[in-house]
Amino acid sequence: MKKRTNLILTTGCALALLGLAAVRSAAATAPATNQPAAASPAAKPADAMTTLFGDPVIAKGKGFEIKRSELDSVMTGLKSAAAARGQTIPPAMMTQTEAQLLNRLIQVQLLLQQANAADKSNGVQKADAQIKILLERAGSQDALDRQLKAVGMTMPELRTKVTEESTAQAALTRGLNVTVSDAEVKKYYDDNPTFFERPEMAHVRHILLMTMDPITRSPLSAEQQKAKQKQADDLLKRIRNGEDFASLAKQYSEDTASKDNGGELPEFPRGQMVPEFEAAAFSLTNNQVSDIVTSAYGYHIIKLLDKTPAKKMVLTDKLPSTDATVADRVKDVLTQQKVEKLAPAYLDKLKESANLQILDPELKTAVAALEAAAPAGTNAPAALPGK
Numbered sequence: 001m002k003k004r005t006n007l008i009l010t011t012g013c014a015l016a017l018l019g020l021a022a023v024r025s026a027a028a029t030a031p032a033t034n035q036p037a038a039a040s041p042a043a044k045p046a047d048a049m050t051t052l053f054g055d056p057v058i059a060k061g062k063g064f065e066i067k068r069s070e071l072d073s074v075m076t077g078l079k080s081a082a083a084a085r086g087q088t089i090p091p092a093m094m095t096q097t098e099a100q101l102l103n104r105l106i107q108v109q110l111l112l113q114q115a116n117a118a119d120k121s122n123g124v125q126k127a128d129a130q131i132k133i134l135l136e137r138a139g140s141q142d143a144l145d146r147q148l149k150a151v152g153m154t155m156p157e158l159r160t161k162v163t164e165e166s167t168a169q170a171a172l173t174r175g176l177n178v179t180v181s182d183a184e185v186k187k188y189y190d191d192n193p194t195f196f197e198r199p200e201m202a203h204v205r206h207i208l209l210m211t212m213d214p215i216t217r218s219p220l221s222a223e224q225q226k227a228k229q230k231q232a233d234d235l236l237k238r239i240r241n242g243e244d245f246a247s248l249a250k251q252y253s254e255d256t257a258s259k260d261n262g263g264e265l266p267e268f269p270r271g272q273m274v275p276e277f278e279a280a281a282f283s284l285t286n287n288q289v290s291d292i293v294t295s296a297y298g299y300h301i302i303k304l305l306d307k308t309p310a311k312k313m314v315l316t317d318k319l320p321s322t323d324a325t326v327a328d329r330v331k332d333v334l335t336q337q338k339v340e341k342l343a344p345a346y347l348d349k350l351k352e353s354a355n356l357q358i359l360d361p362e363l364k365t366a367v368a369a370l371e372a373a374a375p376a377g378t379n380a381p382a383a384l385p386g387k
Contacts (some may be wrong), residue, residue, distance in 0.1 A: 058363060059102060061354030064109040066102065068360075073152065074101045080151035099366035102358070110350040111168035114175055123167025130162050133322060139261035146256065173335060176342045180334045188330050189315055196326065199270065201308040202281045205245055205263040207235060208255040210298040232292050232299035239289055245303045254298070267308065267320065277302070 059066040075098060082089055089097055115123070138144035141155075148158055189196065209228045211220050220228070235252060239245055246262025253259040270278055276295040284290060284304035293300040315327040324332075358364040 056359070058360040059106055059356070059358045061106070061110065061351070061356040063113055063354070066105050066109065070105060071098060071102055074105065077151045077153060095362060095366045096370065099363055099370045102363055103367055103370065106351070106356065107347060108164055108168045110347065110354055110356075111171045111175075112164060113354075114350070115167050115171040116174075119170040119174060120167050122170040123163050123165075126166035126170070127159060127163040129322065129324075130166070131159060137266055139258045139264065142260055143257045172343060172346070173339055176339060176346055178335055178338045178342070180331045180338070182327075184334055185315065185327055185330045188334060189326075193312070196313045198308075198311055198313050200282070200310045201267040201269050201320075203267040203305045203307070204265055204281050204284075205249060205303045205305060206255065206258070206265065206277075207232075207245075207249045207253040207263055207301040208298055209235075209252070210254045212297065214254070228299055229292070232301065236289070236292060236301055239301065239303075245289065263303075264305070276300075282307070 055067045055069045057065045058068050058071060078097070078101070079089060135141065135144055138147055145155060148154060209232050211225045211228055212218060213220065219225070231252070235248055238248060246264070249263030250259055253263050255263070258265055270282065272278070273281065274295045274297070276293050277300055280290045280293045280300070280302050281304060284302065286304055286306050288304055290300070290302040293302060313326050315325065315330070317326050318324070319326060319329055358367055
């Protein structure tokens with residue numbers, strides 16, 4: 001949905017998280033329209049820039065400063081997340097993107113100054129829930145650590161950023177005195193029935209033997225591919241003879257995001273996986289193992305753990321990968337819609353009270369242009385995640 005200022009929802013950290021969720025198990029689960037991305041370097045470009053040019057303050061207000069390195073770090077995370085999805089930020093959009101991210105960093109700092117003890121407690125709880133989801137999607141702590149390293153972040157940095165963002169959101173909601181009644185939740189549910197139709201879902205383990213170089217993504221030689229096919233055939237025979245699928249996945253699978261978890265992937269609907277993988281997964285019955293499945297990424301062996309039939313979710317249903325119910329998520333959506341209406345004027349007052357100054361001339365001009373051009377927020381309904 002369109003927003004006037006993309007209020008406070010993310011800094012570069014959360015944007016990077018969207019990339020992490022998208023690239024978990026990329027070689028096995030990437031949509032057919034995406035190309036796999038090369039591994040990101042571990043070094044942080046922002047650190048190198050700071051060493052060369054120093055670390056000037058680019059924005060400040062009463063009680064806070066934002067340095068160039070903070071914005072550079074956020075931009076690095078965003079670029080890495082985009083690269084992991086086979087995308088790039090066009091050069092012509094760089095300054096505008098930096099202005100958007102700087103505006104979000106400013107909003108977070110302003111709102112953290114308004115946060116009370118309850119907001120901080122709420123922020124910790126929300127951060128714990130978000131990190132729990134990321135861990136589940138990554139498959140293991142080691143896999144999440146690898147994904148974070150690819151976007152230049154550590155686990156403590158992740159927790160700090162997500163907690164700050166969640167605390168700021170709680171402070172904003174409280175400051176605007178936004179509430180949502182049970183009757184409003186029920187009306188939204190009744191008025192938007194298609195949002196609550198959960199498609200059939202498959203839950204699988206898999207083993208992947210890649211037929212492309214994991215760094216360059218170029219195809220392996222014919223001889224190497226033949227060796228991989230033989231290895232896949234041998235593994236399938238061992239599975240058919242009763243060896244444990246999860247143990248073999250941990251030992252042999254080349255999908256680094258899922259191998260530590262015995263090849264287990266979070267459940268998924270149709271349309272998320274490459275066609276060959278999806279067709280095989282949904283054709284299996286519970287605990288059945290596929291034949292060798294060949295895709296552009298390599299050779300897959302898939303074991304179906306279970307399938308969840310399509311259904312219309314009710315308000316008391318739990319959402320996948322969370323402890324929240326459908327009603328909780330609807331309340332969040334409606335709260336956010338109300339916040340988007342009221343927040344611009346509230347944030348403008350906070351900026352004025354804090355005597356906000358953007359010290360980088362180019363960014364100051366870009367932020368002013370961004371705010372002048374931004375359309376008024378809309379109340380377009382938002383679909384539920386994890387459907």
